[in-house]
Amino acid sequence: MLVDTGCGWVGKGPKILPLRLQAQVVDGWLKHRLDNLLPQLMRREQFDMWVVTGREYNEDPVLLTLLPAAMLSARRRTILVFCLCPDGTVERLALNRTDLGDLYSGVWDPDREDQWECLGRLVRERDPGSIGVNYSETFALGDGLSYSEHGQLVRALGPVYVLRARSAEKLAVGWLEKRSGPELDAYTGIVELAHQIVAEAFSSRVVHPGVTTVDDVSWWIRQRIHDQGFRAWFHPTVSLQRHGEMGDVIRPGDLLHCDVGLMYLGLATDTQQHAYVLRMGEQDAPGGLKAALATGNRLQDILAGEFVAQRTGNEILARALDKARSEGIKASIYTHPLGYHGHGAGPVIGLWDMQRGVPGRGDYPLYGDTCHAMELNIHQAVPEWGGQEIRIALEQDIVFSRGTVHYLAGRQTAFHLIA
Numbered sequence: 239m240l241v242d243t244g245c246g247w248v249g250k251g252p253k254i255l256p257l258r259l260q261a262q263v264v265d266g267w268l269k270h271r272l273d274n275l276l277p278q279l280m281r282r283e284q285f286d287m288w289v290v291t292g293r294e295y296n297e298d299p300v301l302l303t304l305l306p307a308a309m310l311s312a313r314r315r316t317i318l319v320f321c322l323c324p325d326g327t328v329e330r331l332a333l334n335r336t337d338l339g340d341l342y343s344g345v346w347d348p349d350r351e352d353q354w355e356c357l358g359r360l361v362r363e364r365d366p367g368s369i370g371v372n373y374s375e376t377f378a379l380g381d382g383l384s385y386s387e388h389g390q391l392v393r394a395l396g397p398v399y400v401l402r403a404r405s406a407e408k409l410a411v412g413w414l415e416k417r418s419g420p421e422l423d424a425y426t427g428i429v430e431l432a433h434q435i436v437a438e439a440f441s442s443r444v445v446h447p448g449v450t451t452v453d454d455v456s457w458w459i460r461q462r463i464h465d466q467g468f469r470a471w472f473h474p475t476v477s478l479q480r481h482g483e484m485g486d487v488i489r490p491g492d493l494l495h496c497d498v499g500l501m502y503l504g505l506a507t508d509t510q511q512h513a514y515v516l517r518m519g520e521q522d523a524p525g526g527l528k529a530a531l532a533t534g535n536r537l538q539d540i541l542a543g544e545f546v547a548q549r550t551g552n553e554i555l556a557r558a559l560d561k562a563r564s565e566g567i568k569a570s571i572y573t574h575p576l577g578y579h580g581h582g583a584g585p586v587i588g589l590w591d592m593q594r595g596v597p598g599r600g601d602y603p604l605y606g607d608t609c610h611a612m613e614l615n616i617h618q619a620v621p622e623w624g625g626q627e628i629r630i631a632l633e634q635d636i637v638f639s640r641g642t643v644h645y646l647a648g649r650q651t652a653f654h655l656i657a
Contacts, residue, residue, distance in 0.1 A: 254431075254467045254502075261307035263424075264504050268306070269341060271418050272330060279416070280322045283409040286366035288320040289357070291387050298372055298382025300410045303578050306338055307504075317357055318342065321364050333357060354394040361399050369399060370406030376598040379583045380410035414583035415575055415608045422637060425505060425609065429635045429647040432500050432507040435462050439476075440494060440513035440654035447515055447656070451486045452476040452494070459498055468500040471580045481623035490517040493527060494656075495631055499580045506580040508611035510633030513654035523653045526620035527628070533616050534630040535651055537562055537569050541587075541612060542636070542643035548603045551585030552595035559593065568617040576609045576635055584608055609637045609646070 255263065280288060292298040294312045304318055317333035332342035333356050346356045361369070371391065374380035383391070392400050417425065438444060439459050459474040478484075479493045488494065494513040499506060512531065514523035522528075541558045555571055562569035570593060575584030586599040587610075615631040635646040 260503055264307040265339075265341070267418060267420050267504075268304070270420055271413075272304075272328070272341065275416060275418055276320065276413065277322065277326055277328045279409055279412045280320065280328060280370075281326070283370070283406070283412065284368060285370040285406065285409060286322050286368050287361070287364065288370040288406055288409060289317065289391065290320075290372060290382075291315065291317040291391065292382065293384070293387065296384060298384075299379050299579070300372055300382055300413060303414065303504075306341060309336060309338070315353060317353065319357065319360060321366065331360065333360075354390050357391075358394040358396060361395060366399075367402060369395070369403040370409050371403050372406050372410050374405055374407035374410070376602075377407055377411055377583060379414055379579065380405075380407040382410070411583040411602070412605070414578055416605065417577060417607050417609055417637070421505065422607065422609075422639070424503065425635075425637065426646045428502050428505055429507050429509075431466075431468070431502060432498060432509050433511075433647050435459060435466070435500070436496055436498055436509055436511050437654060438462070439496065439498075440511070440656060442657050445488055445494075445513075445515070445656050447488055447490050447492075450488050452478055452488065453486065455488075455494075455496070459496070463498075463500050468502050471499045471501050471506055474498045479628050481620075481626055488515060490515050493523075493628060494654075497631075497633065501580075504578060506576055506578070506582070507635055508574075508576060508580055508613070508633055509635065510613065510631050511650045511654065512630065512632075513656055515656045522655070524620065524622040526618075526622045527653070530616065530618040530620065530628055530630045531651070531653065533567060533618050534614070534632045535649070536565070537567055537571075537614050537616055538612060538632065538634065538649065540565075540567075541571060541573065541614065545604060545638050545643050547606055547638075547641060550601050550603050551587040552600035554585075554604065555588040555593075555595060555600065558587075569614065570616075571614045573613050574611055576611045580611075582609075584610070604638060606641070607637070607639050609635065612636050612643075 290301050292301040292312045293315045297312050313336050319331040321329040330342045331345045332338050333346040372382045444458050455476040456474050463470045475497045477495050492515045497510045499508045540561045544554045544557045571588040572590045573587035575582035585602040585604050586596045611633050613633040617627050617629050619625045619627050634649040637644050
């Protein structure tokens with residue numbers, strides 16, 4: 239049964255807006271970002287003009303975040319031009335055949351001039367001292383200018399203005415990574431929706447010990463994400479650890495782990511949590527497992543304490559791992575930015591196979607009002623399992639704002655228990 243809540247039609251599950259209202263929310267956020275965030279970033283990176291171009295089905299990933307929600311592609315070709323004005327505002331121009339509402343001013347008449355000719359004319363009229371274009375050897379998300387688009391752009395700029403063009407890598411990353419106030423207001427609720435799916439998956443409603451496999455739970459999560467109107471940005475995984483012989487069928491005494499990521503309202507989540515399957519007569523997980531989870535939480539605290547504005551990802555990684563080692567924690571950290579993309583733009587804080595730092599992406603500094611998936615693991619022996627070492631892998635979505643790490647929708651400090 240559906241109920242009209244005043245903000246959209248929802249069922250018995252979470253309050254999910256219908257697509258039309260989702261588009262209104264996303265477009266409102268985009269306008270706020272264009273009005274308030276983009277001028278700051280263009281000043282910070284010292285660009286007078288930013289040109290973002292892409293063709294249908296081969297769009298620059300930045301371009302897709304600049305288009306209205308109802309426009310799902312570049313429609314042949316879309317060229318957006320941003321000009322920093324003397325009063326600190328940004329003039330927003332669109333060279334395409336589709337009406338973009340009040341977000342952009344349409345400036346191209348295809349009956350009068352070629353699209354690239356129009357761009358060249360606009361550049362000459364505004365005479366920018368610096369022009370940003372999206373190419374980067376370091377960040378894939380800042381490298382959206384395709385080979386053929388680059389050639390066309392160079393010809394449109396001409397010999398004078400092409401010398402004023404340079405990589406907009408940091409501008410593109412800044413646009414993608416920084417979250418606005420309205421987005422941050424909503425992000426906790428989006429992460430809560432992901433946590434609700436994990437909690438249901440790690441319950442007796444889904445898991446029947448002795449019958450259900452880890453793959454069954456993985457696909458249940460994928461289906462649940464789809465059925466509730468979200469999108470999985472990677473296929474969920476569920477795995478188990480147990481004392482003794484391994485297998486795929488979930489049994490009492492197993493320690494379960496999941497990795498789940500969904501998209502809603504254009505923002506990504508990324509969650510890793512654990513569950514314990516109770517044995518007959520048990521009311522809680524063994525003390526050794528609980529102690530290992532507490533160690534994982536301690537590593538989160540250590541890492542959060544090293545989040546300092548302008549520190550690079552590599553600096554944060556080195557400091558956190560040194561502190562963990564001093565406390566005898568067998569730690570691994572591989573935290574990544576989160577936002578428009580699951581593996582988002584911004585400083586990488588380790589990779590699972592690069593614990594001594596990540597050249598390039600790890601050298602990027604930490605900025606405020608950015609979100610990250612705090613992803614890490616610890617290894618610790620469990621006395622109740624004969625000293626067998628287990629892995630506690632946690633991933634919690636956070637925001638770094640005003641010099642402090644805040645956990646979006648909390649973090650796991652106790653196991654989900656499955657009877």
